Amino acid sequence: MATINDVATKAGVSTATVSRALNGKSTVDPNLVSRVLDAAAELGYQPNGPARNLRRQETAVLALIISDVENPFFTSIARGVEDVAHAVGYSVVLCNSDENPDKERRYIDVAIQERVAGVVLSTTGASTNVDLLTDRGMPMVAVDRPLPDVAADNDTVLVDTRQAAKEATAHLITQGYHHVGCVTGPAGIRTADDRLAGYRDALRAARRKYSAKLVRRTEYRSDGAHQATVDLLSQDERPDALLVANSTMAIGVLAALTELGLKSGKDVGVVAFDDAPWAPLVNPPLSVVSQPAYEIGTVAAQLLLDRITDGTRVPTTTTLSATLIPRGSSTKH
Amino acid sequence: MATINDVATKAGVSTATVSRALNGKSTVDPNLVSRVLDAAAELGYQPNGPARNLRRQETAVLALIISDVENPFFTSIARGVEDVAHAVGYSVVLCNSDENPDKERRYIDVAIQERVAGVVLSTTGASTNVDLLTDRGMPMVAVDRPLPDVAADNDTVLVDTRQAAKEATAHLITQGYHHVGCVTGPAGIRTADDRLAGYRDALRAARRKYSAKLVRRTEYRSDGAHQATVDLLSQDERPDALLVANSTMAIGVLAALTELGLKSGKDVGVVAFDDAPWAPLVNPPLSVVSQPAYEIGTVAAQLLLDRITDGTRVPTTTTLSATLIPRGSSTKH
DNA sequence: ATGAAAGCGCTAACAC
DNA sequence: GTGTTAGCGCTTTCAT
Numbered sequence: 001m002a003t004i005n006d007v008a009t010k011a012g013v014s015t016a017t018v019s020r021a022l023n024g025k026s027t028v029d030p031n032l033v034s035r036v037l038d039a040a041a042e043l044g045y046q047p048n049g050p051a052r053n054l055r056r057q058e059t060a061v062l063a064l065i066i067s068d069v070e071n072p073f074f075t076s077i078a079r080g081v082e083d084v085a086h087a088v089g090y091s092v093v094l095c096n097s098d099e100n101p102d103k104e105r106r107y108i109d110v111a112i113q114e115r116v117a118g119v120v121l122s123t124t125g126a127s128t129n130v131d132l133l134t135d136r137g138m139p140m141v142a143v144d145r146p147l148p149d150v151a152a153d154n155d156t157v158l159v160d161t162r163q164a165a166k167e168a169t170a171h172l173i174t175q176g177y178h179h180v181g182c183v184t185g186p187a188g189i190r191t192a193d194d195r196l197a198g199y200r201d202a203l204r205a206a207r208r209k210y211s212a213k214l215v216r217r218t219e220y221r222s223d224g225a226h227q228a229t230v231d232l233l234s235q236d237e238r239p240d241a242l243l244v245a246n247s248t249m250a251i252g253v254l255a256a257l258t259e260l261g262l263k264s265g266k267d268v269g270v271v272a273f274d275d276a277p278w279a280p281l282v283n284p285p286l287s288v289v290s291q292p293a294y295e296i297g298t299v300a301a302q303l304l305l306d307r308i309t310d311g312t313r314v315p316t317t318t319t320l321s322a323t324l325i326p327r328g329s330s331t332k333h
Numbered sequence: 334m335a336t337i338n339d340v341a342t343k344a345g346v347s348t349a350t351v352s353r354a355l356n357g358k359s360t361v362d363p364n365l366v367s368r369v370l371d372a373a374a375e376l377g378y379q380p381n382g383p384a385r386n387l388r389r390q391e392t393a394v395l396a397l398i399i400s401d402v403e404n405p406f407f408t409s410i411a412r413g414v415e416d417v418a419h420a421v422g423y424s425v426v427l428c429n430s431d432e433n434p435d436k437e438r439r440y441i442d443v444a445i446q447e448r449v450a451g452v453v454l455s456t457t458g459a460s461t462n463v464d465l466l467t468d469r470g471m472p473m474v475a476v477d478r479p480l481p482d483v484a485a486d487n488d489t490v491l492v493d494t495r496q497a498a499k500e501a502t503a504h505l506i507t508q509g510y511h512h513v514g515c516v517t518g519p520a521g522i523r524t525a526d527d528r529l530a531g532y533r534d535a536l537r538a539a540r541r542k543y544s545a546k547l548v549r550r551t552e553y554r555s556d557g558a559h560q561a562t563v564d565l566l567s568q569d570e571r572p573d574a575l576l577v578a579n580s581t582m583a584i585g586v587l588a589a590l591t592e593l594g595l596k597s598g599k600d601v602g603v604v605a606f607d608d609a610p611w612a613p614l615v616n617p618p619l620s621v622v623s624q625p626a627y628e629i630g631t632v633a634a635q636l637l638l639d640r641i642t643d644g645t646r647v648p649t650t651t652t653l654s655a656t657l658i659p660r661g662s663s664t665k666h
Numbered sequence: 667a668t669g670a671a672a673g674c675g676c677t678a679a680c681a682c
Numbered sequence: 683g684t685g686t687t688a689g690c691g692c693t694t695t696c697a698t
Binding site: 346347348349350353359360361362365384386387388389390 | 685686690
């Protein structure tokens with residue numbers, strides 16, 4: 001593969017001149033510039049990234065570590081990050097941690113080793129090595145889920161998911177459901193905990209008693225939620241409505257209801273987090289809590305880029321709000 | 334950030350020994366090994382990837398260039414690629430070309446510049462620079478869509494989408510629909526063309542006449558399909574069934590039917606490509622052509638890794654088959 | 667404005 | 683088994 005040396009020889013100039021011409025740095029004689037450009041084109045020259053990065057001690061790539069590429073919420077974040085990054089010449093590498101602390105750890109190592117310019121991280125929260133990042137002053141921003149307190153003191157972009165969960169639950173209560181239950185993610189995952197907390201807030205505000213029997217916690221996955229729903233509804237004390245913590249889970253919940261011969265809305269009120277594209281299509285249409293995922297991505301990317309250029313700026317926490325979109329699945333008729 | 338030099342000094346050995354100890358190459362005295370490991374741990378040493386890659390002239394990262402991160406079909410492919418790659422210590426960077434030739438071109442450049450070990454590409458097909466890849470012998474495999482003939486002669490993993498489209502259309506005809514229409518992607522995108530071809534095959538086999546009035550081609554997006562559906566159904570000669578080319582489009586089609594007060598299955602038979610997780614949930618459940626997306630990914634990754642280790646192996650084309658899953662949306666009652 | 671040369675951090679010959 | 687050293691391809695002083 002052609003190197004800068006080949007180009008220099010072909011153009012009859014020094015490598016320094018080639019470098020300058022190609023990067024538009026300092027001033028180079030226009031004649032030489034075009035000679036260099038021609039030579040480069042003829043040789044099909046493509047700069048060697050690793051060499052350049054090694055020398056410059058910097059890269060124009062951001063790492064985005066998320067927990068599930070198959071979840072539309074995270075892919076929307078990804079798009080937001082990408083759009084902002086690309087606009088200023090950065091590339092984004094997407095790393096899928098699969099809600100698995102080991103994979104997350106591994107990707108953090110990769111990010112450090114590849115000396116990426118910064119990372120956007122949605123942490124699983126459990127015993128990871130985020131401190132590796134913070135310790136060496138790697139620019140980074142946490143999204144969707146804050147870092148464990150130890151690390152703290154970094155830019156963060158969150159959604160006020162607790163408040164949203166409270167509103168969604170209150171909505172179900174207002175709609176006349178008497179025993180609202182909750183299907184949320186594993187303990188320790190911040191969003192899962194917050195949604196549960198918001199759910200409890202609403203019960204308290206409405207003077208309903210909280211019962212652990214109406215709550216299930218499982219992986220943020222369809223099948224876990226499916227099982228949990230069957231389980232919840234086969235008890236004596238069964239819920240007549242459910243707050244569901246994300247759209248992947250909602251699929252499992254709705255499938256379970258259908259199997260059990262129950263109609264969402266009429267028999268069991270349902271509100272789920274995340275406005276998946278299919279939510280309006282099911283029958284009845286699914287009521288959702290819509291999170292500004294794309295915006296999370298754009299804001300995070302912007303913060304990250306800012307921090308890369310100015311490492312001293314004081315860390316901020318941005319909290320975006322979610323909106324309840326009531327549809328048929330939260331009305332009895 | 335600590336370098337190999339710091340570790341060497343701290344451990345009282347040469348950098349070569351550190352390198353050997355850390356990489357498990359050749360044999361190093363066990364005592365020295367542990368001294369090195371301790372020193373490295375104490376310093377929080379993380380190897381410098383670019384430096385290593387520059388020296389080794391190789392990287393353990395694969396690039397996966399797909400056209401839509403938000404499409405479950407592609408994210409399943411991504412998972413397949415990832416799982417195989419990770420098992421052997423490779424990282425995967427996901428690049429979203431957004432069905433945009435410019436972005437695709439740009440990502441191909443990035444892949445070359447970063448000297449990735451290989452690339453898995455689902456090309457938009459239009460005037461791209463894939464030849465840059467093939468010209469310099471970059472290991473690569475095309476998925477979902479073959480490369481333009483010029484480039485050719487590389488590993489390819491496809492789905493027999495034409496055959497599947499034919500079967501799906503035949504199924505609709507068998508179910509008693511008389512005027513089957515088709516909503517597919519833009520001309521030039523191979524999968525879109527093939528699905529249309531399969532549709533025509535089926536019409537021919539059933540001795541139905543083909544009418545351009547029953548066909549619409551739009552972006553592989555929900556809103557395009559929405560518009561197309563409204564358009565198709567507001568003609569005099571209107572279809573009573575539709576073959577839809579992917580699940581993103583299916584969302585638009587189903588939304589349009591609902592708006593028009595039409596019931597899928599009963600009023601308009603529908604079969605869509607890709608078994609999205611929500612497909613069984615809509616009412617009636619959506620009949621689909623299920624493509625083995627995850628398997629496309631695993632096969633492609635395996636082929637790519639093979640080729641990386643043995644550049645001389647003769648290129649193969651693997652064609653996987655899709656399966657029709659009939660559900661309620663393709664029955665009149 | 668241009669060239670010579672040093673050096674980023676690492677690995678792999680090559681010596682010993 | 684270990685150390686010395688050259689050099690991967692590039693950018694960037696430092697001269698001129």
